[in-house]
Amino acid sequence: MSNPIHHALVLNLHQPPGNLQELLDQHSWEPHEILYAMDRIPRSLWGYEDVGRVHLSFSGTLLETLVDPHFQSRVYGVVDCGAMLWHFQNTALFRILGTGFYHPVLPLIPEADREEQVRRWLGMARHVFWRSDFQGFWPPEMGFAMELIPLLRRLGFRYVLVDSDHVEPVTAMDWHELRYRPHIARHNGEEIIVVVRDRELSDAQESGMELAWFLNEVEARTRWCDFAPLVTTATDGDNGGWFRNPQPEANFWGLYRALLEQTRAGGAVQPVFIDDYLDRYGAHGEVRVGTGAWNTGWHHGHGFMQWTGSQAQKDALERLRTLSKAVHDARWKAGERRLEDPETLALLEQAMWRLLRAETSCHYYWGEAWVPRALNDMRASEAALEKIVARLGE
The missing domain is CATH 3.20.110.20 (7-stranded beta/alpha barrel)
Known part of the structure:
Protein backbone atom coordinates (compact mmCIF):
# COMPACT_ATOMS: atom_id res chain seq x y z
CA MET A 1 0.00 0.00 0.00
CA GLY A 290 18.88 30.84 3.92
CA THR A 291 17.89 34.36 4.89
CA GLY A 292 15.02 35.50 2.70
CA ALA A 293 11.27 35.85 2.20
CA TRP A 294 8.60 34.28 0.05
CA ASN A 295 8.24 35.37 -3.55
CA THR A 296 6.18 38.46 -4.26
CA GLY A 297 4.70 39.74 -7.48
CA TRP A 298 7.91 41.67 -8.12
CA HIS A 299 10.69 39.71 -6.48
CA HIS A 300 11.90 36.20 -5.67
CA GLY A 301 12.45 36.99 -1.97
CA HIS A 302 16.23 36.64 -1.81
CA GLY A 303 17.99 39.43 0.06
CA PHE A 304 14.71 41.19 0.98
CA MET A 305 15.10 43.50 -2.02
CA GLN A 306 11.34 44.09 -2.07
CA TRP A 307 11.70 45.97 1.23
CA THR A 308 15.23 47.37 0.93
CA GLY A 309 15.69 48.21 -2.75
CA SER A 310 15.66 52.02 -2.58
CA GLN A 311 17.68 54.51 -0.59
CA ALA A 312 14.52 55.79 1.11
CA GLN A 313 13.73 52.27 2.33
CA LYS A 314 17.29 51.78 3.58
CA ASP A 315 17.31 55.16 5.34
CA ALA A 316 14.01 54.44 7.09
CA LEU A 317 15.23 51.04 8.31
CA GLU A 318 18.44 52.62 9.61
CA ARG A 319 16.42 55.27 11.45
CA LEU A 320 14.39 52.44 12.98
CA ARG A 321 17.53 50.87 14.40
CA THR A 322 18.65 54.12 16.02
CA LEU A 323 15.20 54.83 17.43
CA SER A 324 14.77 51.30 18.74
CA LYS A 325 17.96 51.53 20.77
CA ALA A 326 16.87 54.87 22.23
CA VAL A 327 13.41 53.57 23.18
CA HIS A 328 14.74 50.42 24.83
CA ASP A 329 17.45 52.41 26.67
CA ALA A 330 14.83 54.84 27.98
CA ARG A 331 12.59 52.02 29.16
CA TRP A 332 15.55 50.38 30.92
CA LYS A 333 16.56 53.62 32.66
CA ALA A 334 12.97 54.35 33.72
CA GLY A 335 12.85 50.89 35.28
CA GLU A 336 16.14 51.40 37.08
CA ARG A 337 14.84 54.65 38.58
CA ARG A 338 11.44 53.13 39.36
CA LEU A 339 9.56 55.74 37.35
CA GLU A 340 6.24 53.94 37.39
CA ASP A 341 3.76 56.81 37.48
CA PRO A 342 0.90 56.51 34.95
CA GLU A 343 2.12 59.33 32.71
CA THR A 344 5.63 57.92 32.33
CA LEU A 345 4.27 54.44 31.65
CA ALA A 346 1.88 55.88 29.05
CA LEU A 347 4.74 57.72 27.32
CA LEU A 348 6.87 54.57 27.30
CA GLU A 349 4.04 52.61 25.76
CA GLN A 350 3.43 55.35 23.18
CA ALA A 351 7.08 55.37 22.18
CA MET A 352 7.16 51.58 21.96
CA TRP A 353 4.00 50.84 20.01
CA ARG A 354 4.61 53.61 17.50
CA LEU A 355 8.12 52.22 16.98
CA LEU A 356 6.73 48.71 16.45
CA ARG A 357 4.03 49.92 14.07
CA ALA A 358 6.67 51.74 12.02
CA GLU A 359 8.16 48.29 11.37
CA THR A 360 5.07 47.06 9.46
CA SER A 361 6.27 45.32 6.30
CA CYS A 362 3.71 47.11 4.11
CA HIS A 363 5.39 50.45 4.83
CA TYR A 364 8.41 49.20 2.89
CA TYR A 365 6.77 46.76 0.47
CA TRP A 366 5.48 49.35 -2.01
CA GLY A 367 8.85 50.87 -2.87
CA GLU A 368 8.88 54.40 -1.46
CA ALA A 369 5.12 55.00 -1.65
CA TRP A 370 4.32 54.03 1.95
CA VAL A 371 7.64 54.89 3.61
CA PRO A 372 6.10 58.19 4.88
CA ARG A 373 3.72 56.11 7.00
CA ALA A 374 6.69 54.55 8.77
CA LEU A 375 8.28 57.98 9.22
CA ASN A 376 5.07 59.36 10.74
CA ASP A 377 5.07 56.60 13.35
CA MET A 378 8.76 57.15 14.05
CA ARG A 379 8.19 60.88 14.58
CA ALA A 380 5.39 60.11 17.06
CA SER A 381 7.66 57.66 18.89
CA GLU A 382 10.47 60.24 18.98
CA ALA A 383 8.09 62.88 20.38
CA ALA A 384 7.11 60.59 23.25
CA LEU A 385 10.75 59.68 23.77
CA GLU A 386 11.72 63.34 24.17
CA LYS A 387 9.23 63.71 27.02
CA ILE A 388 10.57 60.54 28.67
CA VAL A 389 14.15 61.78 28.43
CA ALA A 390 13.08 65.07 30.04
CA ARG A 391 11.54 63.12 32.92
CA LEU A 392 14.77 61.18 33.27
CA GLY A 393 16.60 64.49 33.58
CA GLU A 394 18.97 63.79 30.70
Whole structure:
Protein backbone atom coordinates (compact mmCIF):
# COMPACT_ATOMS: atom_id res chain seq x y z
CA MET A 1 0.00 0.00 0.00
CA SER A 2 1.41 3.42 -0.97
CA ASN A 3 1.97 6.11 1.62
CA PRO A 4 -0.80 8.70 2.03
CA ILE A 5 -0.07 12.20 0.72
CA HIS A 6 -0.73 14.75 3.44
CA HIS A 7 -1.62 18.32 2.53
CA ALA A 8 -1.16 21.26 4.91
CA LEU A 9 -3.09 24.35 3.80
CA VAL A 10 -1.77 27.64 5.21
CA LEU A 11 -3.46 31.03 4.70
CA ASN A 12 -2.05 34.38 5.72
CA LEU A 13 -4.56 37.10 6.67
CA HIS A 14 -3.17 40.61 7.07
CA GLN A 15 -4.28 44.18 6.61
CA PRO A 16 -2.01 47.17 7.31
CA PRO A 17 -2.87 49.47 10.23
CA GLY A 18 -5.97 51.50 9.43
CA ASN A 19 -6.23 50.19 5.87
CA LEU A 20 -9.76 48.81 6.07
CA GLN A 21 -10.96 51.99 7.78
CA GLU A 22 -9.39 54.16 5.07
CA LEU A 23 -10.97 52.09 2.33
CA LEU A 24 -14.37 52.41 4.00
CA ASP A 25 -13.92 56.19 4.20
CA GLN A 26 -13.25 56.21 0.45
CA HIS A 27 -16.54 54.35 -0.10
CA SER A 28 -14.61 51.63 -1.84
CA TRP A 29 -16.03 48.18 -2.54
CA GLU A 30 -12.66 46.62 -1.67
CA PRO A 31 -13.10 46.38 2.14
CA HIS A 32 -16.34 44.50 1.58
CA GLU A 33 -14.54 42.04 -0.71
CA ILE A 34 -11.79 41.56 1.89
CA LEU A 35 -14.24 40.97 4.72
CA TYR A 36 -16.35 38.61 2.61
CA ALA A 37 -13.19 36.66 1.72
CA MET A 38 -12.37 36.19 5.40
CA ASP A 39 -15.93 35.41 6.43
CA ARG A 40 -16.15 32.87 3.60
CA ILE A 41 -13.43 30.72 5.17
CA PRO A 42 -15.38 29.23 8.11
CA ARG A 43 -18.65 29.22 6.18
CA SER A 44 -17.07 27.19 3.38
CA LEU A 45 -15.94 24.55 5.87
CA TRP A 46 -19.12 24.03 7.84
CA GLY A 47 -19.99 20.37 7.66
CA TYR A 48 -16.43 19.34 6.82
CA GLU A 49 -15.09 19.09 10.36
CA ASP A 50 -14.14 15.47 9.72
CA VAL A 51 -11.70 16.31 6.89
CA GLY A 52 -11.18 20.09 6.69
CA ARG A 53 -7.82 21.24 8.06
CA VAL A 54 -6.69 24.86 7.69
CA HIS A 55 -3.83 26.81 9.27
CA LEU A 56 -4.41 30.56 9.61
CA SER A 57 -2.11 33.44 10.41
CA PHE A 58 -3.83 36.65 11.53
CA SER A 59 -1.64 39.72 11.88
CA GLY A 60 -2.13 41.71 15.06
CA THR A 61 -3.10 44.79 13.05
CA LEU A 62 -5.93 42.87 11.41
CA LEU A 63 -7.13 41.46 14.73
CA GLU A 64 -6.93 44.94 16.25
CA THR A 65 -9.30 46.17 13.54
CA LEU A 66 -11.71 43.23 13.73
CA VAL A 67 -12.17 43.51 17.52
CA ASP A 68 -12.62 47.30 17.48
CA PRO A 69 -16.26 48.06 18.45
CA HIS A 70 -16.44 51.13 16.20
CA PHE A 71 -15.21 49.19 13.17
CA GLN A 72 -17.56 46.32 13.97
CA SER A 73 -20.51 48.70 14.00
CA ARG A 74 -19.47 50.26 10.67
CA VAL A 75 -19.41 46.92 8.86
CA TYR A 76 -22.17 45.10 10.74
CA GLY A 77 -24.40 44.99 7.67
CA VAL A 78 -21.54 43.47 5.70
CA VAL A 79 -19.91 41.02 8.11
CA ASP A 80 -20.48 40.27 11.78
CA CYS A 81 -16.84 40.47 12.90
CA GLY A 82 -17.53 39.07 16.37
CA ALA A 83 -19.32 36.02 14.99
CA MET A 84 -16.62 35.49 12.39
CA LEU A 85 -13.86 35.50 15.00
CA TRP A 86 -15.90 33.11 17.12
CA HIS A 87 -16.09 30.67 14.18
CA PHE A 88 -12.29 30.73 13.91
CA GLN A 89 -12.11 29.31 17.44
CA ASN A 90 -13.19 25.95 15.98
CA THR A 91 -10.20 23.69 16.71
CA ALA A 92 -11.63 20.90 14.56
CA LEU A 93 -11.11 23.05 11.46
CA PHE A 94 -8.45 25.61 12.31
CA ARG A 95 -4.98 25.91 13.74
CA ILE A 96 -3.88 29.47 14.45
CA LEU A 97 -0.23 30.25 13.74
CA GLY A 98 1.82 32.69 15.76
CA THR A 99 3.27 35.75 14.05
CA GLY A 100 4.46 39.31 14.68
CA PHE A 101 1.84 41.80 15.82
CA TYR A 102 2.56 44.59 13.33
CA HIS A 103 3.56 42.19 10.54
CA PRO A 104 7.25 43.12 10.33
CA VAL A 105 9.87 41.34 8.24
CA LEU A 106 11.52 40.05 11.40
CA PRO A 107 15.14 39.76 10.15
CA LEU A 108 15.00 43.42 9.03
CA ILE A 109 14.00 44.91 12.38
CA PRO A 110 16.20 45.38 15.46
CA GLU A 111 16.67 42.21 17.46
CA ALA A 112 15.25 43.80 20.62
CA ASP A 113 11.93 44.48 18.86
CA ARG A 114 11.35 40.95 17.57
CA GLU A 115 10.29 39.57 20.94
CA GLU A 116 8.07 42.62 21.55
CA GLN A 117 6.28 41.97 18.26
CA VAL A 118 5.63 38.29 18.98
CA ARG A 119 4.69 38.71 22.65
CA ARG A 120 2.15 41.40 21.78
CA TRP A 121 0.61 39.10 19.20
CA LEU A 122 0.43 36.25 21.72
CA GLY A 123 -1.30 38.51 24.23
CA MET A 124 -4.06 39.43 21.78
CA ALA A 125 -4.42 35.99 20.17
CA ARG A 126 -4.85 34.20 23.49
CA HIS A 127 -7.78 36.49 24.22
CA VAL A 128 -9.39 36.46 20.75
CA PHE A 129 -9.08 32.73 20.05
CA TRP A 130 -9.44 31.42 23.61
CA ARG A 131 -6.38 29.19 23.46
CA SER A 132 -2.83 29.30 24.74
CA ASP A 133 -1.27 26.63 22.50
CA PHE A 134 0.22 28.05 19.31
CA GLN A 135 2.63 25.40 18.07
CA GLY A 136 3.39 26.85 14.65
CA PHE A 137 4.91 30.17 13.68
CA TRP A 138 4.30 32.13 10.50
CA PRO A 139 7.09 34.66 9.87
CA PRO A 140 5.46 37.70 8.23
CA GLU A 141 6.24 37.65 4.49
CA MET A 142 7.90 34.30 5.32
CA GLY A 143 10.90 36.46 6.19
CA PHE A 144 13.20 34.08 8.03
CA ALA A 145 16.78 33.92 9.23
CA MET A 146 18.42 31.22 11.32
CA GLU A 147 19.07 33.71 14.12
CA LEU A 148 15.32 33.70 14.86
CA ILE A 149 15.42 30.10 16.10
CA PRO A 150 16.39 30.75 19.75
CA LEU A 151 13.67 33.40 20.07
CA LEU A 152 10.97 31.16 18.63
CA ARG A 153 11.95 28.29 20.86
CA ARG A 154 12.05 30.53 23.92
CA LEU A 155 8.51 31.68 23.16
CA GLY A 156 7.30 28.08 22.92
CA PHE A 157 6.93 27.46 19.19
CA ARG A 158 7.41 23.92 17.95
CA TYR A 159 7.76 24.60 14.22
CA VAL A 160 8.17 27.44 11.74
CA LEU A 161 7.05 27.75 8.11
CA VAL A 162 9.85 28.47 5.60
CA ASP A 163 9.93 28.83 1.82
CA SER A 164 11.33 26.02 -0.32
CA ASP A 165 13.67 28.34 -2.23
CA HIS A 166 15.77 28.95 0.89
CA VAL A 167 16.15 25.42 2.31
CA GLU A 168 19.47 23.58 1.94
CA PRO A 169 20.26 20.10 3.29
CA VAL A 170 22.86 19.50 5.98
CA THR A 171 21.97 15.81 6.16
CA ALA A 172 22.19 14.18 2.73
CA MET A 173 18.72 13.89 1.18
CA ASP A 174 16.99 13.87 -2.19
CA TRP A 175 14.94 16.77 -3.57
CA HIS A 176 11.58 15.21 -2.73
CA GLU A 177 12.69 14.49 0.84
CA LEU A 178 14.00 18.03 1.30
CA ARG A 179 10.71 19.56 0.20
CA TYR A 180 8.10 17.12 1.49
CA ARG A 181 9.37 16.21 4.94
CA PRO A 182 9.77 18.38 8.05
CA HIS A 183 13.36 18.87 9.21
CA ILE A 184 15.40 20.24 12.09
CA ALA A 185 17.29 23.55 11.88
CA ARG A 186 19.78 24.56 14.56
CA HIS A 187 21.31 27.85 15.65
CA ASN A 188 23.36 28.71 18.74
CA GLY A 189 22.48 25.48 20.52
CA GLU A 190 18.71 25.74 19.88
CA GLU A 191 16.69 23.81 17.34
CA ILE A 192 13.27 24.04 15.76
CA ILE A 193 11.28 22.04 13.24
CA VAL A 194 10.99 23.68 9.83
CA VAL A 195 8.03 22.93 7.57
CA VAL A 196 8.73 23.66 3.92
CA ARG A 197 6.28 25.56 1.73
CA ASP A 198 6.17 24.32 -1.86
CA ARG A 199 6.68 27.56 -3.81
CA GLU A 200 5.36 26.40 -7.19
CA LEU A 201 2.22 24.74 -5.84
CA SER A 202 1.61 27.80 -3.67
CA ASP A 203 1.86 30.05 -6.73
CA ALA A 204 -0.86 27.94 -8.34
CA GLN A 205 -3.00 28.13 -5.21
CA GLU A 206 -2.69 31.91 -5.23
CA SER A 207 -3.60 32.47 -8.87
CA GLY A 208 -6.20 29.74 -9.45
CA MET A 209 -6.02 26.11 -10.50
CA GLU A 210 -8.14 23.08 -11.31
CA LEU A 211 -8.46 20.22 -8.85
CA ALA A 212 -7.40 17.58 -11.38
CA TRP A 213 -4.22 19.52 -12.13
CA PHE A 214 -3.44 19.92 -8.41
CA LEU A 215 -3.97 16.24 -7.65
CA ASN A 216 -1.87 15.12 -10.61
CA GLU A 217 0.91 17.56 -9.75
CA VAL A 218 1.00 16.51 -6.09
CA GLU A 219 1.11 12.83 -6.99
CA ALA A 220 3.86 13.41 -9.57
CA ARG A 221 5.99 15.42 -7.14
CA THR A 222 5.72 12.86 -4.35
CA ARG A 223 5.94 9.73 -6.50
CA TRP A 224 9.38 8.70 -5.25
CA CYS A 225 8.70 9.33 -1.55
CA ASP A 226 9.23 6.18 0.53
CA PHE A 227 7.64 8.02 3.45
CA ALA A 228 4.31 9.78 4.05
CA PRO A 229 4.94 13.16 2.38
CA LEU A 230 3.76 16.49 3.74
CA VAL A 231 2.88 18.91 0.94
CA THR A 232 2.50 22.45 2.28
CA THR A 233 0.91 25.26 0.30
CA ALA A 234 0.81 28.77 1.73
CA THR A 235 -0.62 31.98 0.30
CA ASP A 236 -2.61 35.02 1.31
CA GLY A 237 -6.22 34.12 2.01
CA ASP A 238 -7.91 37.48 1.46
CA ASN A 239 -6.10 38.94 -1.56
CA GLY A 240 -6.56 38.30 -5.26
CA GLY A 241 -9.61 37.48 -7.32
CA TRP A 242 -9.31 33.73 -6.71
CA PHE A 243 -10.02 34.20 -3.00
CA ARG A 244 -12.28 37.23 -3.27
CA ASN A 245 -14.58 35.85 -5.97
CA PRO A 246 -17.96 35.11 -4.31
CA GLN A 247 -18.95 32.39 -6.82
CA PRO A 248 -18.24 28.91 -5.33
CA GLU A 249 -17.44 27.43 -8.73
CA ALA A 250 -14.88 30.18 -9.42
CA ASN A 251 -13.02 30.58 -6.14
CA PHE A 252 -10.58 28.64 -4.02
CA TRP A 253 -13.16 27.29 -1.60
CA GLY A 254 -15.11 25.56 -4.33
CA LEU A 255 -11.92 23.71 -5.25
CA TYR A 256 -11.06 22.95 -1.63
CA ARG A 257 -14.49 21.52 -0.88
CA ALA A 258 -14.16 19.31 -3.97
CA LEU A 259 -10.82 18.11 -2.56
CA LEU A 260 -12.49 17.34 0.78
CA GLU A 261 -15.18 15.33 -0.99
CA GLN A 262 -12.49 13.28 -2.70
CA THR A 263 -10.77 12.77 0.65
CA ARG A 264 -14.00 11.42 2.09
CA ALA A 265 -14.23 9.06 -0.88
CA GLY A 266 -10.76 7.68 -0.18
CA GLY A 267 -8.67 10.01 -2.33
CA ALA A 268 -4.89 9.97 -2.15
CA VAL A 269 -4.52 13.53 -0.79
CA GLN A 270 -5.46 13.93 2.86
CA PRO A 271 -5.65 17.38 4.51
CA VAL A 272 -3.78 17.41 7.82
CA PHE A 273 -2.84 19.66 10.69
CA ILE A 274 0.92 20.03 10.84
CA ASP A 275 1.07 19.26 14.56
CA ASP A 276 -0.86 16.02 14.01
CA TYR A 277 1.54 15.05 11.22
CA LEU A 278 4.53 15.78 13.49
CA ASP A 279 3.01 13.74 16.31
CA ARG A 280 2.71 10.77 13.99
CA TYR A 281 5.76 11.01 11.73
CA GLY A 282 8.19 13.44 13.40
CA ALA A 283 10.93 15.42 11.65
CA HIS A 284 13.90 13.94 9.81
CA GLY A 285 17.30 15.29 8.87
CA GLU A 286 18.94 18.65 9.41
CA VAL A 287 18.74 21.67 7.11
CA ARG A 288 19.92 25.24 6.88
CA VAL A 289 17.47 27.96 5.90
CA GLY A 290 18.88 30.84 3.92
CA THR A 291 17.89 34.36 4.89
CA GLY A 292 15.02 35.50 2.70
CA ALA A 293 11.27 35.85 2.20
CA TRP A 294 8.60 34.28 0.05
CA ASN A 295 8.24 35.37 -3.55
CA THR A 296 6.18 38.46 -4.26
CA GLY A 297 4.70 39.74 -7.48
CA TRP A 298 7.91 41.67 -8.12
CA HIS A 299 10.69 39.71 -6.48
CA HIS A 300 11.90 36.20 -5.67
CA GLY A 301 12.45 36.99 -1.97
CA HIS A 302 16.23 36.64 -1.81
CA GLY A 303 17.99 39.43 0.06
CA PHE A 304 14.71 41.19 0.98
CA MET A 305 15.10 43.50 -2.02
CA GLN A 306 11.34 44.09 -2.07
CA TRP A 307 11.70 45.97 1.23
CA THR A 308 15.23 47.37 0.93
CA GLY A 309 15.69 48.21 -2.75
CA SER A 310 15.66 52.02 -2.58
CA GLN A 311 17.68 54.51 -0.59
CA ALA A 312 14.52 55.79 1.11
CA GLN A 313 13.73 52.27 2.33
CA LYS A 314 17.29 51.78 3.58
CA ASP A 315 17.31 55.16 5.34
CA ALA A 316 14.01 54.44 7.09
CA LEU A 317 15.23 51.04 8.31
CA GLU A 318 18.44 52.62 9.61
CA ARG A 319 16.42 55.27 11.45
CA LEU A 320 14.39 52.44 12.98
CA ARG A 321 17.53 50.87 14.40
CA THR A 322 18.65 54.12 16.02
CA LEU A 323 15.20 54.83 17.43
CA SER A 324 14.77 51.30 18.74
CA LYS A 325 17.96 51.53 20.77
CA ALA A 326 16.87 54.87 22.23
CA VAL A 327 13.41 53.57 23.18
CA HIS A 328 14.74 50.42 24.83
CA ASP A 329 17.45 52.41 26.67
CA ALA A 330 14.83 54.84 27.98
CA ARG A 331 12.59 52.02 29.16
CA TRP A 332 15.55 50.38 30.92
CA LYS A 333 16.56 53.62 32.66
CA ALA A 334 12.97 54.35 33.72
CA GLY A 335 12.85 50.89 35.28
CA GLU A 336 16.14 51.40 37.08
CA ARG A 337 14.84 54.65 38.58
CA ARG A 338 11.44 53.13 39.36
CA LEU A 339 9.56 55.74 37.35
CA GLU A 340 6.24 53.94 37.39
CA ASP A 341 3.76 56.81 37.48
CA PRO A 342 0.90 56.51 34.95
CA GLU A 343 2.12 59.33 32.71
CA THR A 344 5.63 57.92 32.33
CA LEU A 345 4.27 54.44 31.65
CA ALA A 346 1.88 55.88 29.05
CA LEU A 347 4.74 57.72 27.32
CA LEU A 348 6.87 54.57 27.30
CA GLU A 349 4.04 52.61 25.76
CA GLN A 350 3.43 55.35 23.18
CA ALA A 351 7.08 55.37 22.18
CA MET A 352 7.16 51.58 21.96
CA TRP A 353 4.00 50.84 20.01
CA ARG A 354 4.61 53.61 17.50
CA LEU A 355 8.12 52.22 16.98
CA LEU A 356 6.73 48.71 16.45
CA ARG A 357 4.03 49.92 14.07
CA ALA A 358 6.67 51.74 12.02
CA GLU A 359 8.16 48.29 11.37
CA THR A 360 5.07 47.06 9.46
CA SER A 361 6.27 45.32 6.30
CA CYS A 362 3.71 47.11 4.11
CA HIS A 363 5.39 50.45 4.83
CA TYR A 364 8.41 49.20 2.89
CA TYR A 365 6.77 46.76 0.47
CA TRP A 366 5.48 49.35 -2.01
CA GLY A 367 8.85 50.87 -2.87
CA GLU A 368 8.88 54.40 -1.46
CA ALA A 369 5.12 55.00 -1.65
CA TRP A 370 4.32 54.03 1.95
CA VAL A 371 7.64 54.89 3.61
CA PRO A 372 6.10 58.19 4.88
CA ARG A 373 3.72 56.11 7.00
CA ALA A 374 6.69 54.55 8.77
CA LEU A 375 8.28 57.98 9.22
CA ASN A 376 5.07 59.36 10.74
CA ASP A 377 5.07 56.60 13.35
CA MET A 378 8.76 57.15 14.05
CA ARG A 379 8.19 60.88 14.58
CA ALA A 380 5.39 60.11 17.06
CA SER A 381 7.66 57.66 18.89
CA GLU A 382 10.47 60.24 18.98
CA ALA A 383 8.09 62.88 20.38
CA ALA A 384 7.11 60.59 23.25
CA LEU A 385 10.75 59.68 23.77
CA GLU A 386 11.72 63.34 24.17
CA LYS A 387 9.23 63.71 27.02
CA ILE A 388 10.57 60.54 28.67
CA VAL A 389 14.15 61.78 28.43
CA ALA A 390 13.08 65.07 30.04
CA ARG A 391 11.54 63.12 32.92
CA LEU A 392 14.77 61.18 33.27
CA GLY A 393 16.60 64.49 33.58
CA GLU A 394 18.97 63.79 30.70
